[in-house]
Amino acid sequence: MAGVAWAITEGSIDPNRLGVTGMGYGGFMSNWLVNQTNRFKVVVTQRSGSNLISMAGAYYGQLIGDRTYFASEIWEDPMIYWKLSTLS
Numbered sequence: 001m002a003g004v005a006w007a008i009t010e011g012s013i014d015p016n017r018l019g020v021t022g023m024g025y026g027g028f029m030s031n032w033l034v035n036q037t038n039r040f041k042v043v044v045t046q047r048s049g050s051n052l053i054s055m056a057g058a059y060y061g062q063l064i065g066d067r068t069y070f071a072s073e074i075w076e077d078p079m080i081y082w083k084l085s086t087l088s
Contacts, residue, residue, distance in 0.1 A: 001037065016041070023047045031086035052081040 007013045019042040022030040027048020034043045049055040056074040070080050082088050 035086060050085060050087040052085045053078055056081060
């Protein structure tokens, strides 16, 4: 966001015509971004996960090492997965 703000102040981009896109983790981050700011006028996500509960075990075969990312397995604390989902 600091880079976007800098580009706007430099006159390099039109702040009224900003868009963002991403796929996979970039899509997840694009989903997250629109929940944090209203700076972007359009967002296109591709193959992104917005609900970590439904994704658990379903993408790229499985979420391996969930405990590494979430400090618990999905069946131990599903609400942490929901809290961190961009859909929530």
